[in-house]
Amino acid sequence: MIQQYLQKAMESAHYELLEDDEGFYGEISGATGVWATGKTLEACRTELLEVLEEWIIIGIARGHNLRQFNGIILKVESVA
Template identity: 45%
Template structure:
């Protein structure tokens, strides 16, 4: 599968792995198991899905900023390896 829009594809595939729980009177909870700490709560399932996507986006941005390894989702690997060039090539 070719990934033309890698970040969009990653978000889509990660959201497909989401697990939701009906909290009865307290609304819904959602989480994405491969993405540690990505969890959302909302009164309705639709709002929970929207909240979870927002949390996922923030989690990804923070991971990029802090240099954390993100889980590979559906073969999409967003982790970059540092490439160094010899000083004389500059």
């Protein structure tokens, strides 16, 4: 389930080529604060995935409802 969530989130990412050969910028809309830069597109994607993973861990730890990506929901429920 976690892999599906990561995959769908990364599929929704938007990338831009920065000016003056500064590399690439990427972000995931609806996931506040999930953005990254990199000298290459692949470096940007790698960094973006790391930021996404941290965003998920922090969100779960704080009890946030995480955004749905293409029908995939990541939800942790308390167990007695």
